[in-house]
Every structure is written in C-alpha cells, then in structure tokens.
Amino acid sequence: MSLLVVGSVALDSVETPYGHKEDVLGGSATFFATTASFFTPVRMVAVVGEDFPEAHVDFLKSRRIDLEGLTREPGKTFRWKGRYGFQLNEAQTLDTQLNVFQSFAPRLPASYQETPYVFLGNIHPELQGQVLDQVKRPRLVAADTMNFWIQGSREALLKTLSRVDLLFVNDAEARALAGEHNIVKAAQAIFRMGPSRVVIKRGEYGALLFDGEQLFALPAFPLDQVFDPTGAGDTFAGGFMGTLATSPTLTHDTLRQAMVMGSVMASFTVEKFSLERLREVTLPEIQDRFAEFKKLTHFEHIRPVAS
Amino acid sequence: MSLLVVGSVALDSVETPYGHKEDVLGGSATFFATTASFFTPVRMVAVVGEDFPEAHVDFLKSRRIDLEGLTREPGKTFRWKGRYGFQLNEAQTLDTQLNVFQSFAPRLPASYQETPYVFLGNIHPELQGQVLDQVKRPRLVAADTMNFWIQGSREALLKTLSRVDLLFVNDAEARALAGEHNIVKAAQAIFRMGPSRVVIKRGEYGALLFDGEQLFALPAFPLDQVFDPTGAGDTFAGGFMGTLATSPTLTHDTLRQAMVMGSVMASFTVEKFSLERLREVTLPEIQDRFAEFKKLTHFEHIRPVAS
Numbered sequence: 001m002s003l004l005v006v007g008s009v010a011l012d013s014v015e016t017p018y019g020h021k022e023d024v025l026g027g028s029a030t031f032f033a034t035t036a037s038f039f040t041p042v043r044m045v046a047v048v049g050e051d052f053p054e055a056h057v058d059f060l061k062s063r064r065i066d067l068e069g070l071t072r073e074p075g076k077t078f079r080w081k082g083r084y085g086f087q088l089n090e091a092q093t094l095d096t097q098l099n100v101f102q103s104f105a106p107r108l109p110a111s112y113q114e115t116p117y118v119f120l121g122n123i124h125p126e127l128q129g130q131v132l133d134q135v136k137r138p139r140l141v142a143a144d145t146m147n148f149w150i151q152g153s154r155e156a157l158l159k160t161l162s163r164v165d166l167l168f169v170n171d172a173e174a175r176a177l178a179g180e181h182n183i184v185k186a187a188q189a190i191f192r193m194g195p196s197r198v199v200i201k202r203g204e205y206g207a208l209l210f211d212g213e214q215l216f217a218l219p220a221f222p223l224d225q226v227f228d229p230t231g232a233g234d235t236f237a238g239g240f241m242g243t244l245a246t247s248p249t250l251t252h253d254t255l256r257q258a259m260v261m262g263s264v265m266a267s268f269t270v271e272k273f274s275l276e277r278l279r280e281v282t283l284p285e286i287q288d289r290f291a292e293f294k295k296l297t298h299f300e301h302i303r304p305v306a307s
Numbered sequence: 308m309s310l311l312v313v314g315s316v317a318l319d320s321v322e323t324p325y326g327h328k329e330d331v332l333g334g335s336a337t338f339f340a341t342t343a344s345f346f347t348p349v350r351m352v353a354v355v356g357e358d359f360p361e362a363h364v365d366f367l368k369s370r371r372i373d374l375e376g377l378t379r380e381p382g383k384t385f386r387w388k389g390r391y392g393f394q395l396n397e398a399q400t401l402d403t404q405l406n407v408f409q410s411f412a413p414r415l416p417a418s419y420q421e422t423p424y425v426f427l428g429n430i431h432p433e434l435q436g437q438v439l440d441q442v443k444r445p446r447l448v449a450a451d452t453m454n455f456w457i458q459g460s461r462e463a464l465l466k467t468l469s470r471v472d473l474l475f476v477n478d479a480e481a482r483a484l485a486g487e488h489n490i491v492k493a494a495q496a497i498f499r500m501g502p503s504r505v506v507i508k509r510g511e512y513g514a515l516l517f518d519g520e521q522l523f524a525l526p527a528f529p530l531d532q533v534f535d536p537t538g539a540g541d542t543f544a545g546g547f548m549g550t551l552a553t554s555p556t557l558t559h560d561t562l563r564q565a566m567v568m569g570s571v572m573a574s575f576t577v578e579k580f581s582l583e584r585l586r587e588v589t590l591p592e593i594q595d596r597f598a599e600f601k602k603l604t605h606f607e608h609i610r611p612v613a614s
Contacts (some may be wrong), residue, residue, distance in 0.1 A: 086488040181393040183511075184531035204490075205512035206526060217603050219513060219524035224491035243609070256606040290609060296524050297604050299563040302550070302597060 001139070002066075003245045005032045006045040006106050006131045007121020007234070008078055009052070009070070013095075014273065015083040016228050024274035025056050026080065028121035028144070031231035034278050035238025035265045036119075037063040038286065040245040043112050045069035045131065049077040049100040059279070068109040073100040088229050088270075089203045108134040117245045119237060120164070122146050125157040132163050140250065142166040142241060143195075144233070150176045162194040168237050170201045183208070197255065199240070201233055209259050216256045221267040221293060228273045232266045235278070239265030264289045308446070309373075310552045312339045313352040313413050313438045314428020314541070316359070316377070320388040320402075321580065323395070323535050331581035332363050333387065335428035335451070338538035341585050342545025342572045343426075344370040345593065347552040350419045352376035352438065356384040356407040366586070375416040380407040395536050395577075396510045415441040424552045426544060427471070429453050432464040439470050447557065449473040449548060450502075451540070457483045469501040475544050477508045490515070504562065506547070508540055516566050523563045528574040528600060535580045539573045542585070546572030571596045 012026030029046045036042045043066040048057075052072065060067060078101035082091040106127055116139035120128040128143055135141075143164045149157050150173060157177075161167065167190060175181055178189035187198045187210035200208040204226070206219040240262035247254040264286060268277045319333030336353045343349045350373040355364075359379065367374060385408035389398040413434055423446035427435040435450055442448075450471045456464050457480060464484075468474065474497060482488055485496035494505045494517035507515040511533070513526040547569035554561040571593060575584045 182531060182533070184529050188531075202512065205509065206524075208526075208529060215529060215603055216606070217513075217526035217529065218606075219515075219526055222491050222515060222522060222524060224489060224495075226489070253607055257609045260606050261609065294606075294608060296522055297606075299523070299525075299567050299601075299604075300560055301601060302564045302568065 001116045001245045002041045002043055003036050003117040003119065003241055004043045004045065004108075004112055004115035004131075004135065005029050005036070005119045005121060005238075006069075006128070007032060007119075007123060008101060009044075009046040009048050010078045010080050011052070012230060012274065013079070013081040014228055014230055016088070017084070017086055018227050019273070021228075021273045023079070025059070026230060026274060027078065028123075028231075028234040030060070031234035031269065031275065031278075032119060032121060032238040032241075033060065033065045034063055034275055035235045035269075036242035036245070037065050038265075038283070039239075039242030039261075040117075042066065042242075043069060043115055045106045045108060045112070047071050047073055047078075047100050047104045049073060049075045052077045066111075069107075069112055071107075073103075075100045082230065084229060088226050091230065106131050106134075116140070117241055118142065119241050120144065120160075121234065122149075125149050125153055125160040129156070129160045129163070132160070140165050140244065142168065142237070144168045144237060145173065145177075147173055147176055158193060161190075164195050166197040166199065167195040168199045168201060168233070168240075170203070170233070174198070174200055184210075199259070201236060203229070203232070207236070207259055207263060209255055211252055211255055214252050216259055218259050218263055218293075219297065220263060221289065221296065223267060223271065226270045229270050230274070232270050235269040236262035236266040239263070260290060260293050264293060308423045308552050309348045309350055310343050310424040310426065310548055311350045311352065311415075311419055311422035311438075311442065312336050312343070312426045312428060312545075313376075313435070314339060314426075314430060315385050315408060316351075316353040316355050317385045317387050317408075318359075319537060319581065320386070321535055321537055322390040324391070324393055325534050326580070328535075328580045330386070332366070333537060333581060334385065335430075335538075335541040337367070338541035338576065338582065338585075339426060339428060339545040339548075340367065340372045341370055341582055342542045342576075343549035343552070344372050345572075345590070346546075346549030346568075347424075349373065349549075350376060350422055352413045352415060352419070354378050354380055354385075354407050354411045356380060356382045359384045373419075376414075376419055378414075380410075382407045389537065391536060395533050398537065413438050413441075423447070424548055425449065426548050427451065427467075428541065429456075432456050432460055432467040436463070436467045436470070439467070447472050447551065449475065449544070451475045451544060452480065452484075454480055454483055465500060468497075471502050473504040473506065474502040475506045475508060475540070475547075477510070477540070481505070481507055491517075506566070508543060510536070510539070514543070514566055514570060516562060518559055518562055521559050523566060525566050525570055525600075526604065527570060528596065528603065530574060530578065533577045536577050537581070539577050542576040543569035543573040546570070567597060567600050571600060
C-alpha cells in the first residue's frame with residue numbers, strides 16, 4: 001500500500017572525521033522516501049528551490065517516488081550544514097538556511113488524499129496538522145519531532161500528537177516531551193498524549209518499541225566504520241514504515257520486523273556520505289543484513305541450576 | 308564447577324534521587340559472589356576490617372560462598388561513598404577510604420588453587436597478576452578493570468591482560484584501553500592484547516559480546532524503576548561467570564546465554580539498594596525474567612518485497 005511522506009528536501013554540507021561534502025542531497029523526506037521505496041510506492045510532499053539539481057529529481061523518480069507533491073518555488077533550496085566529531089551520535093549544526101522551506105505550506109495533490117500510511121517528518125507541528133487535515137481515513141499516522149518543537153511549540157505539538165498513532169523520538173526528546181527521566185514511564189506518558197505506539201531511537205545503541213503493554217528492544221548493528229550519521233533516523237523511519245505498508249496485517253510481530261528493517265536500512269546509510277550507500281545497496285544485501293541482525297541478537301533458552 | 312573471585316568487600320554509602328543508605332554491604336567481590344552463588348559454588352578472596360559486621364559474613368556463608376580466602380585485618384573496612392543523579396548511568400564518587408584494602412595482597416588458600424573459573428575483580432592489575440600466579444591451569448580467566456588502571460598502570464595492566472581470556476569493560480574503558488573510538492575496532496585491538504573475548508557493558512543500553520569473529524548484542528531490560536545502579540557491573544559478571552561455570556561445554560551459544568543471565572541478574576540488583584534485591588530474588592523470578600528477555604528481543608524473519 002502507498003505511503004505518504006511530508007518533510008524536507010535539502011542540500012547538506014557535512015563534516016565528519018572521515019571527510020567533508022558540500023551541498024549533497026539530504027533532507028528528512030529524501031532519506032525517508034528513498035528508503036521506503038525499496039518496499040512500497042511512496043508519495044512525497046516537499047519543496048525545493050530553483051537551484052535544486054534536476055539530477056536529484058531524476059534520482060527520486062528512478063526510485064518510483066511519486067513527486068506530484070514536490071513543488072519548485074522561486075529562491076534557494078533549504079540548506080543544512082553540520083559537523084560530527086568522533087562521538088558520531090550527535091551533530092553540531094553550523095548553519096541552517098531555511099530558504100524556500102520558510103514559507104512551506106504542504107498541499108496534497110488530490111491523488112494523495114487517500115494514502116493509507118502517513119509519515120509526518122520533523123517539521124512544524126502545525127504543518128504536520130495541515131497534512132492530516134488533507135488525508136482521508138489513513139490506516140496509520142506516524143510522526144517525528146524534535147526538541148525545538150517540544151520546547152518552542154508545545155501546544156501545537158500536543159494538538160498534532162492527539163491525531164498521531166505512532167511517534168518516533170530519541171531518548172532525550174521522549175524525556176523532554178514527557179517531563180519524566182525514566183524511559184518506560186516517559187513512553188507511558190506519551191501514550192496519554194495520543195500515540196498508542198512509541199519508538200525510541202538510540203543511535204548506536206539501537207531502538208525500543210513500546211506497543212501498548214508490549215515491549216521490543218533491538219541493539220544497533222555494530223559497524224566497524226560509521227562514516228556519516230546524517231539521515232539515519234529518517235532512514236530508520238523509512239525502513240520501518242515501508243515494511244508496515246507492505247504487510248497484510250498490522251500485528252505486533254509486524255512492528256518488530258519493521259523495527260529490524262528500520263535498523264537494517266539505517267546501518268547502510270551511515271556507511272557512506274549522504275545517500276551514497278542507499279543508492280547502491282541491493283535487495284540481497286538488505287536480506288543478508290536482516291539475517292545478520294537475527295544472528296546478532298539470537299540466544300537459546302536456559303534452565304538455571306538450582307542453588 | 309567452582310568459581311574464584313578476588314575483589315573488594317566494602318561498606319557503601321549511596322545517595323540516589325530515591326533515597327540514601329549509610330554503610331551498607333557492597334564491593335565488587337560481594338556483588339559478584341552473591342550473584343554467582345545462585346548457579347555454582349564460589350570461593351572468595353578479599354579482606355575486611357575489624358568493624359565488618361558479622362551478620363554480613365553470615366549472609367555470605369548462607370549463600371554457600373567459601374570464605375576461607377576472606378581475611379579480617381586490623382583496621383577499618385574499605386568504604387565507598389557515591390551519588391547518582393537522575394542520569395543513573397554514572398556515579399559521582401564522593402569519598403573513598405581504602406583502609407585495610409590499601410595493603411591487600413591476595414593470598415589463595417591451598418584449597419582454592421585448582422579453581423577452574425577465575426574472575427579478577429577491578430583491583431590493581433599487579434594484584435590481579437598475583438592471583439594468577441597462584442592458580443593452576445584455570446579453564447577460563449576473566450577480568451574487570453577501569454580507567455584508573457588503564458591510565459595510571461598501563462604496563463601492569465597489559466601484562467595481566469596477556470594472561471586473561473575474557474575482559475569486561477564499558478564503552479569508555481574499551482576506547483581508552485584501545486586508543487580507538489570505534490567499538491568494533493577497539494574490541495579487535497583488545498584481542499591483540501591477550502583476551503580472545505571482550506564483553507562491553509553499556510549500562511541501560513545493554514551489552515556486547517565480541518567472541519573472535521562472532522558478535523552478540525543484547526539490550527538491557529527496560530525497567531520502570533531503577534533505584535540504585537551500584538554493583539550492576541559486578542552482578543552482570545557474576546551471572547555471566549556463574550552460568551559458564553555450570554555449563555558442560557564452553558561454546559559460543561553458552562556465552563550468549565551467560566550474557567543474558569548477567570543482564571537478568573543486573574536488572575534485579577538495580578531495583579533496590581545494595582544487595583537487597585539479590586537477597587530476596589528467587590529462582591522462579593530469575594527464570595521468568597530470562598524468558599522476558601527472550602520476549603523482549605525476539606523477532607521473526609522477513610522476506611523484503613522486491614522493489
């Protein structure tokens with residue numbers, strides 16, 4: 001089934017201990033859509049400027065991403081510049097130029113309005129709400145957010161969250177949103193805001209899924225080379241939602257598989273700059289890494305010896 | 308088979324956001340031995356002072372821990388005082404009084420010399436080496452260490468490590484020891500120092516096992532109440548080594564089960580102060596939590612849909 005994403009399409013400049021790149025393809029919608037397109041048809045709502053290279057548009061089209069909702073506006077494309085140290089978990093933002101993104105008002109083409117799976121990328125919660133106003137009876141609405149909105153636009157965020165089924169956040173965001181340090185209690189507090197499922201992203205430490213009373217924990221794949229973590233979170237969400245969108249039923253087991261597939265895809269993204277690794281990764285590689293996750297985490301039952 | 312532990316027996320004073328306790332039973336050997344005693348006979352080498360309460364000795368005896376190697380010396384027992392904030396991962400040490408521990412020179416009773424499993428708790432690497440001088444043909448030697456020795460006694464530590472089969476360290480210690488930020492490469496660097504197995508302890512994020520080319524990752528059990536993390540690492544090692552000591556063969560699968568049992572036991576320790584939870588926990592509770600770890604981490608294979 002199709003999957004709608006609204007978010008940013010950007011030109012990123014990134015410095016890591018392993019090199020730097022200028023004005024490469026980035027943005028939450030880009031990473032999400034490219035990843036999800038391995039699994040399901042994707043519809044994108046986003047905006048770019050006059051300077052956005054046509055080659056990037058061609059790449060997205062080649063991934064069978066529906067770009068009817070991608071508008072080109074006068075001005076420049078959204079730009080983000082960041083740096084990572086050896087501690088690759090968190091980026092230091094050096095510069096943000098919103099450009100055409102500043103006046104972004106997501107408008108859905110008529111053909112998008114009945115999309116069953118919706119992912120609201122990390123944009124202003126009011127804009128996320130405007131997207132929900134335009135979709136009809138979605139099967140599942142997922143959203144991402146960040147501390148900037150949690151602290152600066154709490155009212156609007158809570159309004160949007162009341163319409164969201166599944167929230168993706170990291171540890172710090174979950175704690176800030178819930179006002180609760182313990183992560184189990186934080187997830188329970190977020191349930192009371194609307195979402196019935198919460199995914200906690202923990203970077204190199206993996207991810208947690210709170211699905212009502214059920215709990216799933218997955219470590220990240222230990223890589224001997226992490227090149228550029230940019231886009232890992234959106235890649236995770238893309239693999240997760242892409243997996244859900246292709247599953248006949250939405251069971252708890254499917255959500256677990258979606259967690260693994262999200263982690264599989266994110267583990268590829270960080271191996272190279274920008275979308276370089278996602279551009280070249282093959283389905284057999286994806287299947288192999290899924291199997292490696294199984295090997296990584298599997299253990300046999302044991303019977304403790306009586307004392 | 309029996310299991311030898313050398314380490315500290317202490318009186319701890321601990322402050323957490325949930326309360327504080329003065330002069331309660333603590334120390335690496337205490338947490339380790341109490342935990343391992345659920346699975347196998349344990350022999351302890353440690354020292355206490357004249358002020359060490361007889362009730363604590365009686366408790367250790369009641370856990371069928373062999374105390375022939377526990378000496379009582381003139382002076383006071385080792386004392387540690389620490390504080391945890393809401394970020395319970397790391398303690399702030401407020402005071403350390405070595406007392407009788409200052410002149411500790413581990414001497415093994417004759418009856419201990421043929422112990423097949425040896426755990427060298429976090430003490431000076433030269434003392435760890437002295438223990439190894441006194442054991443005959445152990446089947447497996449495991450050790451713990453910390454940044455204090457990695458930075459201050461590197462030579463002695465490297466000498467001891469060349470005689471160690473399995474090392475327990477946390478992320479930061481592994482990185483400091485190896486001089487390498489990437490944790491996979493750090494483990495490979497530690498292999499070259501002697502140990503053929505490295506366990507990376509990550510607190511609330513779980514643990515990693517590097518066993519030659521094989522890799523196992525386990526998340527920690529998400530608890531809605533973490534009361535006092537003191538002793539979690541030694542409890543983990545106690546559950547791990549206790550499991551190995553009762554296994555007929557030392558296979559990679561056994562090491563994975565040992566990782567889970569270490570995590571199971573540590574998840575109990577942090578639920579209350581000191582050894583309070585370990586004193587009362589029952590074998591059925593341990594078995595139940597092992598099964599919960601299975602539920603927490605299990606997922607089914609998937610076949611990705613062709614793009």
